[in-house]
Amino acid sequence: MYSFTEENYIKAIFKLQEKSNNAVNTNSIAELMETKPASVTDMVKKLSEKKLLIYEKYKGVELTESGRIMAIEMVRKHRLWETFLHNKLNFSWDEVHDIAEQLEHIKSSKLIDSLDEYLGFPQHDPHGDPIPAKNGSIKRIELFKISEFSIGDFGIISGVVNHTSLFLQHLEKNQLVLGNEIEVVSRSEFDLSLRVKIEGKAPIMVSNEVARNVLLKKIVK
């Protein structure tokens, strides 16, 4: 049985591994875990003894197959709990993450599989992130930032890059919520802000900062 701390390290290393492809370095783990590099070194030594990752002094770490399986299980639990909170208990998408951070550590595979079934085997969590299946498979679909869209392109809001409450609340206020269809109408050369039209509503202005943090599924009309 692994401790909460060990589970959090594995999850953090997995997240870092996802975006970088190279070995994950000590400092980046420390930053994500909000801890000190010295503590990270201690922990990766321990996780390496437990065969969850490969650690080479001064060279960073890489998850083993069992480390990866464990990380995906954590992600599955986290996202299923977020979905439960959102779909069943009516929590808004900016409220679910912190509680899921706690719930993801509950040890019971029967519980998580029952929850999955109870929720109707959801494919995505309240932020649009894919929920790994029981067998570990993750269905990824290609998404694009609004900022990458051309004038006249249509898309459906399907994910976010930034997951902070502040950002999610901002999106909600501006109708930029999951599932809404939008069209990019124009782009300002000055600040790269965009005018976008949300189906059926009056066009709104979207800053470049926002446009770089909202993900769309492209649709052809």
Place this chain on the structure above:
Amino acid sequence: MYSFTEENYIKAIFKLQEKSNNAVNTNSIAELMETKPASVTDMVKKLSEKKLLIYEKYKGVELTESGRIMAIEMVRKHRLWETFLHNKLNFSWDEVHDIAEQLEHIKSSKLIDSLDEYLGFPQHDPHGDPIPAKNGSIKRIELFKISEFSIGDFGIISGVVNHTSLFLQHLEKNQLVLGNEIEVVSRSEFDLSLRVKIEGKAPIMVSNEVARNVLLKKIVK
């Protein structure tokens, strides 16, 4: 914020206080917590500094008002989670306790109140135990052990004394489940076993051991 360990101590002390009325002694806490008396002494000192209980050397402990409030919150969480597992995820009554032991430590009052509402403000958990309300009030009703019943008495199974999986599974196999109405038909002088009739079913034999661990609400016919 309190640690899981601190929360478990408070819950244990509350449970012991419920049945004894006197101050709770070190050894009984150690036994219930499956730890050593020396560890208990250390912990009660700490909890006493945090004003959750009154500790007097060699005299045992007693929860303060805030300790009692915290204990009741823990009980509320535990029983609501058990109810969720049973009512929504179809866990049987012998499977819910261990998982609730983990879930009761999730810190979010919004979560627990939402869960309460989602479950329809249940009054009892899957074992018949009362679920404390948000304000801490607990509705207790008078229950009697089957063994205390006289021949010809009627009652509805409304609780259990023993909460072990083994016992609960045994009850389930013998139709002795919550809500069933039973009548005590006869008592053997030899081993104090009883013949009881479960409404609509053939009479069964109930050992004294079982009869002392099943609680009934008396009904007058």
Place this chain on the structure above:
DNA sequence: ACAAAATTTTAGATTAGTCTAAAATTATTT
């Protein structure tokens, strides 16, 4: 290539929770 900077590791301390063994106190028996 080599000095300076950045990163990483080690050494030694700290805190929470636990343990064993010994000492202190309280309760029970004679």
Place this chain on the structure above:
DNA sequence: AAATAATTTTAGACTAATCTAAAATTTTGT
């Protein structure tokens, strides 16, 4: 009212996870 037994506390040690400060190693810049 002692003596004995049971309970409780103290002292000192251990593990997990963390920290700071110093040492080691790697990377970067000239």
